[in-house]
Amino acid sequence: MKRKGPKYEKIIDAAVNVIAKHGYHQSQVSKIAKEAGVADGTIYLYFKNKEDLLVSVFNEKMGTFIEKTENELKSNDSAIEKLKTLVEMHFKQLTADFELSIVTQLELRQTNRQLRAKIGEVLKRYLNLIDSILKDGMDEGVFVRDMDYRLARQMIFGTIDETATNWVMNDHRYDLPALAGPVHQMLVNGLAIRSAQTETHS
Amino acid sequence: MKRKGPKYEKIIDAAVNVIAKHGYHQSQVSKIAKEAGVADGTIYLYFKNKEDLLVSVFNEKMGTFIEKTENELKSNDSAIEKLKTLVEMHFKQLTADFELSIVTQLELRQTNRQLRAKIGEVLKRYLNLIDSILKDGMDEGVFVRDMDYRLARQMIFGTIDETATNWVMNDHRYDLPALAGPVHQMLVNGLAIRSAQTETHS
Amino acid sequence: MKRKGPKYEKIIDAAVNVIAKHGYHQSQVSKIAKEAGVADGTIYLYFKNKEDLLVSVFNEKMGTFIEKTENELKSNDSAIEKLKTLVEMHFKQLTADFELSIVTQLELRQTNRQLRAKIGEVLKRYLNLIDSILKDGMDEGVFVRDMDYRLARQMIFGTIDETATNWVMNDHRYDLPALAGPVHQMLVNGLAIRSAQTETHS
Amino acid sequence: MKRKGPKYEKIIDAAVNVIAKHGYHQSQVSKIAKEAGVADGTIYLYFKNKEDLLVSVFNEKMGTFIEKTENELKSNDSAIEKLKTLVEMHFKQLTADFELSIVTQLELRQTNRQLRAKIGEVLKRYLNLIDSILKDGMDEGVFVRDMDYRLARQMIFGTIDETATNWVMNDHRYDLPALAGPVHQMLVNGLAIRSAQTETHS
DNA sequence: CATGAATGAGTGTTCATTCAT
């Protein structure tokens, strides 16, 4: 099982192209092979099976996605600024690759539980990034101290993801990175007016 | 095409059971028919085809889900309290029907774009509910006035949905309704400490 | 098994209509029942099964067809004139009922061997008519004496049938009865010029 | 879509065998594949679908049938002799392949209109052969000059086809090629005695 | 390394017929 080489990457990229163009359920192995310019059987020299190929697509692309985000977060910025950077990077990177945004936001979600569990594994690195920002913020004393950090992480990721998915489903018709500011604002300050007496007691 | 009667409901319920137990891709029409105690062909007296059955499952179950939520929101409560009610109803109703929660949070998302488009139609009613709460809040002067209400809606739905999905993927191991308070708190007040000078400028 | 009554005939006629309009393979029992204005189950009070219905359609319609031809042949005409009458009656009757012509020439031929065997039984009466004309002609001394009468019958029926089928397949676009004369002429005198020395030796 | 190779021919031949043995409506793709010694899916490497396979069966077999007849007609014989050759070739070739005769005379006629339309296309080549013989005969002055050649063609084909069909339906019990002479004789000279005053006036 | 022909398991849907009312 070769996991690198020029054909490995050609197949990965062909998979993204084919899935973005034809949709997940119309992305047969033979179609991906043709797009990559290799024989059907060659796919199986580089990937254990189709599921392995799809997970690898997500791995490779999300790996780069996460690394770039990690690099941007290495600054000495405050947690609040880091969160802003995270949202901006997320939206910018999706905007930089329309095909990839279709594949990750729409197509790869149509997979069975097993495949999505493996995709979830990859995502953990990204969720850890969010967790560390949250921890920083709590240590800095700017984020609510007794907050359930898992819930906070789910709010951040759920909001970013839902926003991105809506953008893709609306055919990328508007400027997603321009929403990073407002989204960040809402995550940090919530819906309620700051000056108001809006504290709720759960 | 009969759209009601005891068999109609038996088939809908059988579909939920089978999908929850075996997963979307292992839910053959014959399996659903057997679970419902009817012949395969009987399915087609009540539904145009398999897709129509699956959309109907979502329609029927989400219809009830949304109606119950709508009823709870008819009070004279403030927007902030209504939002709390919405989150609570969402989590309570999913908790009341484990099987349904598996079907809506995990299995029915594995469908093709066409089916998900139809599911999206049903969801619009729910998103409208959220929008009216947001509008109330802005009218009341408790929610940020110049907020992008679509983003706010995406934050609210994205957060609730992500929280619910995590709960289902963790095999319903913890008390979801207990999270309604903290989730609501975060949505309203954000991550930042109230007293702190946390205003961001986008 | 009631074999008569107003519904019996309504069903027979409905079958002809439906088959002519939708084609043999799109003529479900339920469609015929609807056209006849009766319940599906009622069909089975009058006919043993679908095959029995189709055979009955052919029986009833061809029965009338044959009887009318028989009546016209009761004259004291010569065999040659009787043959002319047979061809004329054949073409006239098909022209008088376009729907029936479609059903007998095109649609009912798409049936399995078993059904066509039963249809063949009905046709025997018609073939006997031809045989008696041939016998008359041989007795009169106008038809070749040592001719194989089965072959002659097959030539007559094959020619008439092929001519009629072509007419139906050409959407009844031309005047079929007008072809009775030329067809008769060819059957009686053959392709070769009379005066010529055209005798062949087999 | 491979249209040649040993498996292509094996599948064609298997289809003829299966259809002849089990009848058109009992000739499932899986049965044909088994008879051909290939997997079901292999059929679809060589044929677009089942209809394409059946049309191809007719094409291949009738193609050879027609070519052989065309070759025999390249002589300098008179039109009357050519007609004799045509009838003889027709009967001889059917006799040479009992299975094929069952398939073409009985089974392939049970198909829907669409398929028969495609079969009709192939038959046109054969009908053209008949037309050219008729034209030759009229040019030679041996066939009636003002004859409707389409009717003449229909008489010839209708007679041959009806004769062949009867032979197949009688389980090939008699010697079909032996009938070529009498059939030809009847087609050329008609039913009436040559010496008699049998001219009819239409 | 690479090929691509061959494999064969798996499933939504139709419709003739029945039978309780």
Next chain:
DNA sequence: AATGAATGAACACTCATTCAT
């Protein structure tokens, strides 16, 4: 006599994967 809801057997076609070359 008449109904029509219910039945359930039957089948063409796809596509991930293999393996001889």
